[in-house]
Amino acid sequence: MSRTAVIAGQGALAPAVIAALDAPLVYSLDGFAPEGVDAQPFRLERLVPFLDSLLDQDVSRVVFAGAIRRPRLDPDLFDARTAQLVPRIMMAMQSGDDGALRAVLDVFQEHGLAIASVAEVASDLIPGEGVLAGEPSAADRRDAERAALILAAMGPLDIGQGAVVAQGQCLAIETLPGTAAMLDFAACHAALRPNPNGAKGVFVKAPKPGQDMRIDLPTLGPDTVTQAAAAGLAGIAWQAGGVILLDRDHAIRSAESAGLFLWAMPPS
Known part of the structure; x- marks a missing residue:
């Protein structure tokens, strides 16, 4: 059975999206969890192992909900596979937040994870x-x-x-x-x-x-x-x-x- 994961950012949007879904898995970028939401943290430096863990739990689609600012990256925490993505993501960041977000979405999709919009999962919002x-x-x-x-x-x-x-x-x-x-x-x-x-x-x-x-x-x-x-x-x-x-x-x-x-x- 396929599952949905929510990447929860700060603010009131993530709780509203979570409430509209049936038992989603909830994660947040370390340091950006919304108040009142029980979210498992992950770090961008270990993005590829995180994506592997989603697939291992039968996650097929991911919803991004809430505000996330660019985190400070610790070079010592990168695993070998995620480190290969750094030049690509850093280059995308030079074109602004939109470029950086698109680059991250591309990585999720390349790992077989569909990106669902808020309109798809909570159209009443x-x-x-x-x-x-x-x-x-x-x-x-x-x-x-x-x-x-x-x-x-x-x-x-x-x-x-x-x-x-x-x-x-x-x-x-x-x-x-x-x-x-x-x-x-x-x-x-x-x-x-x-x-x-x-x-x-x-x-x-x-x-x-x-x-x-x-x-x-x-x-x-x-x-x-x-x-x-x-x-x-x-x-x-x-x-x-x-x-x-x-x-x-x-x-x-x-x-x-x-x-x-x-x-x-x-x-x-």
């Missing part, structure tokens, strides 16, 4: 097109479309998956510090909006153009709603079918309470 809370105004929709264009232009540079636009002006873009830091920045610079009484601004999330949709999808949740409200924004929009929404009911209630809209935009 990825909303389809539509407004889930509130109602974006015409100005909000224009700002959302502007932010989506900015994200599409940034995609090849592998910078981030989020942007804040108010009255056609970009107040902030998401970079390595993450969504919370970006929304804090937008809050600090809200006075830069051309018209203080005009549109408040929209936070937009979208996957990068050409992104491998099996891993590293952008993620939103109730905390994001709280942060967007604190930044004084009108709402949150995202690319329908390409963004994970955690704890949907809670997020919708929070948005309605704060007077924010939630909008899954049609892909551009």
Whole structure:
């Protein structure tokens, strides 16, 4: 009987994915286990023996769920077979996080392990097109479309998956510090909006153009709603079918309470 393994990263996504599966095996990169998840650690320096162990346990597919940052590698811990992969992975890392992730996925697949997306195993986490809370105004929709264009232009540079636009002006873009830091920045610079009484601004999330949709999808949740409200924004929009929404009911209630809209935009 084939089994599914979850590579659990930090944040709330891994527990949600684990709950959607039937008794998966759960692992985490050493030092990156999510809170409250019983995950067996493994090290990248011993990747090939780890993959062998998955096959020995009849694992046929793997789901990546949660945030993982590049670990510090200890040269003394590499086994001979994994060491042969180092030049290939290091070269991929030079092209950014996407390149590094693709290289790791290739290694998993070369060992006979299929990579399953969150959409395949927990489709309810990825909303389809539509407004889930509130109602974006015409100005909000224009700002959302502007932010989506900015994200599409940034995609090849592998910078981030989020942007804040108010009255056609970009107040902030998401970079390595993450969504919370970006929304804090937008809050600090809200006075830069051309018209203080005009549109408040929209936070937009979208996957990068050409992104491998099996891993590293952008993620939103109730905390994001709280942060967007604190930044004084009108709402949150995202690319329908390409963004994970955690704890949907809670997020919708929070948005309605704060007077924010939630909008899954049609892909551009």
